[in-house]
Amino acid sequence: MTEPAIAPTRLWSDLMTLASIGALPHGGCDRLALTDADAAGRHLFAHWCREAGLPVTIDAIGNMFAWREGADPALPPVLIGSHLDTQQPGGRFDGPLGVLAALECARALDRAGARTRRPVVVVNWTNEEGARFAPGLMGAAVHAGSLPLAEAYAATDRAGRRVGEELRRIGFLGQGKGPLAAHCYLELHIEQGDRLQHAGKTIGVVEGTENNLFLLIDCWGENAHAQATPMRQRRSALLAAAAPITEAEQIGQEHAPAGSAGIAAMDVLPNNRINIPHHARLSFSATHPTSDGIEAIRTAIAAAAVRVAEQTGTRIELEPAPVRPAVDFDPALGDAVEQAAADLGYGTMRLRSRAGHDAIRMAPFCRSQMIFVPCEDGISHSERENMTESDAAAGAAVLLRVLCRMAG
C-alpha cells in the first residue's frame, strides 16, 4: 500500500465538468435545488460514484450517499461531503468543492489500495442553499433529525411547487437511508470571506460559526394611485423602506471588519407601477463573532426603525427573531485539521464561519468539522466566485489526511 494522495488535475477537471451543468455566461452556475439542472448535476455525481465502484443510496429527502466499505462494516462511518446545489446565480465552488473533493478522497484510497477500518460515506446534501425552498441546510437537517420530513416536503417555492413534488419529478425521492449514526462529519468549503487571502494562509481551521441575526423589517404605508394621488396625501411603504436600507449598511460598516449587516431581499406590495405600495418587507441579516456585538447590531437596527418611522409617518415593525447563536465544531477534530495541514506544509489560520453550512446541522448529530480554503476576494454566491486549483487540491489533501486518521 502506498500513501493515499489526491489527484489535483482530476479534482479540478471534475469541478469544471460539473460547472458546465447550469453554466451561466459570466462564469457562474445556476443549479437551484430540485431543478432540472440540479438533477443533471446529481446524475453526473452518481455516474462518477459508480465509476469509482461506490454504490449510491438516496434517502427520502433526496440526500445522496456513496458508500465505501470498511474492514469493520458494523462501525459508524466517517461521513464527508457538502452540496451540489447553487444559488441563482451561484458560483462553481460553493458546495461542489466539498462533494467532489470527498469523492476524490475515496478514489485516492482506492488508488493506494487502502482499506479503512470504518466505512467512508460521501454525501451530497439536498437544498443546502435555501434559495428556492426555505429553510436551507434542508437535507442535513432532515438527516440529523432537526427538521421533520413532512415539513420539508411541504416547503414551497415562489411558484407554489413543493419540495416533495419536485423531488419526485426529478427522480430523487429515494427509499434508501444514510448512515443512522456517523463517527464524524467532515466538510471542505471555500471560506466565502477574505481572511485566509489577507493572511496568506491556505487552510482555515473552522472553530465554529459566528452569531447570525435575521430580522424581517415590515414597513407599512397606504395604498394609493401612483400618478393621481396628491403628493401631500402619499404615504409610500417603499419610500419608508429606503431609509432602513441605508441605515443597515451604515450599521454594517460601523461593525466591520468583525461584524457585518445589510438588507439583501425586499418584497413590495402590490408592486405595480400605478400603485403606491402599502407594504414593503425587508430582510435584514447580520453577523458578529461576539454576543455583545450581535446585540449591539440588533439594538442599532431597532433604533433606526423607530427613527425612520417617526420621520416618514409610517409604521415599521421588526419581526422578533432570535439570534442564531454561534455553533462550535469539535475541538479535537479542529486540532486534527491543523496537524494534517502542518504535516503537509500548509499555513493555517483558525477562524469562524459567517455563512451557514450543512455542518451546522450535523454538529448535534455527530462530531463535525469544516476545513476552509481561500476564495478570491471573499466573493461567493456570485458568478465571480473563484479559487485556485492548488488551493482546491490543498484542501482535498488535508481532508484526505484527516479522513484517513478518523477512519482508521
Next chain:
Amino acid sequence: MTEPAIAPTRLWSDLMTLASIGALPHGGCDRLALTDADAAGRHLFAHWCREAGLPVTIDAIGNMFAWREGADPALPPVLIGSHLDTQQPGGRFDGPLGVLAALECARALDRAGARTRRPVVVVNWTNEEGARFAPGLMGAAVHAGSLPLAEAYAATDRAGRRVGEELRRIGFLGQGKGPLAAHCYLELHIEQGDRLQHAGKTIGVVEGTENNLFLLIDCWGENAHAQATPMRQRRSALLAAAAPITEAEQIGQEHAPAGSAGIAAMDVLPNNRINIPHHARLSFSATHPTSDGIEAIRTAIAAAAVRVAEQTGTRIELEPAPVRPAVDFDPALGDAVEQAAADLGYGTMRLRSRAGHDAIRMAPFCRSQMIFVPCEDGISHSERENMTESDAAAGAAVLLRVLCRMAG
C-alpha cells in the same frame, strides 16, 4: 313621457352590492382582471342588464356591451361605461361607478318611456387596470384598434398565465362585437385627485389628460453572499436603489401640486436573504400638466441617477421611455358636460386627468369625454377609496343629461 331621472338609491345599492364581490376587510375590493372575482362581477352586471331588458354581447377580448335600441338602429350609438375590474387591493368606485351609472341611465330612460334616436350601449371594458396583465386599458385599446388582439391574448401575469387562456377559463371569451363605430363615448369616474374636493365643486369637466412619464431605473451591483462577504467588498444593487427612491420623492415634492413623481414598484434579483442583490429595477412615474414640467422632471431624475451611481460605485441605467403626451377630449362634449351640470345646479371645474382611463384609448376612435366627481382626499387604488352617495348620483345625472342630448 316624463323627464328621465336617475334613482340615486338604486345606483348606490348596485355599487355596494357589486362591492361585496371580492370584498376586502378594510372596505376595498379585489377583482383583479380575469380572476374568478372579476367573472362574478361580470355575471352580476350581465344579470342586471338582462333584468333591464338589455341584450349583452361579449367580444373577443371580453368587453361586455349591453344594447338599448334606438329609433334609428342604423345610426352609430352613444357608448357609455367604464370598467368593473380593480387593483389588488382596489376600491369600490374606480371603474364600477362609470359602468353602473351608465346602466342606471339606461334604466332611467326606460322608466321615463324615452326612446332615443341613436342606440345607447353600456360597456364594461376588460382589464382597464393593468395590475395583473400589461398593458392596462386593454379592452378599450383592442376595441379602438390600437392593440392587436393576438398581442393582448399573449400578455402574461407573474404566474405565466395568458389573457387568452384566462378569458376562456372564466367564460368571457366571446364571439360578439361592440359597435364598429360610435357617435361618442362618455365615461363617468371618480377624480382620483382632490382638486374638486378642495374647490368644493361637484362635477369635473375633464379636458383631457396630463403628460405622463414612465421610466425604468435599473441599478446594477454585484451578487455576493449576504453574510460572509466582507463589507468593503459589497456592491449591493438594493443599496444603490435606495437613493433614487428618495430622490424621486423629492422631485415630486418640488413639482407639487401641479406635478407628481415617485417610485411605485421595485424588483430585486435574486431577492433572497442570503444573497446581496446584483440588480434592482425601479418603476418611476411622473405627471405634469405642461411639457416643460414633465421634461424638467425627466432631467431631474436622470441627473439624480448619474449622481447616485457615482456615489455608490454602481451602474444605474434609465430605460428611455417616451413621455405619454397629454390627450385632449372633445371640446364640444366638454361644453355639453358643463352645460348639463349648470342646468342641474352643480358647481363645475375644468381639470385634466392624471390617471389613465379607457377614454384615452377611445379618443382616437370616436369623440370622447369624461366626467369626474370628487373622491375623498384624492385617494384611490386603495381600500380607503371613498365618495358620497350624492356625488355618485350627481355624476350619473350629468351623464344622463349629456347622453340624452347626444343620443337625440
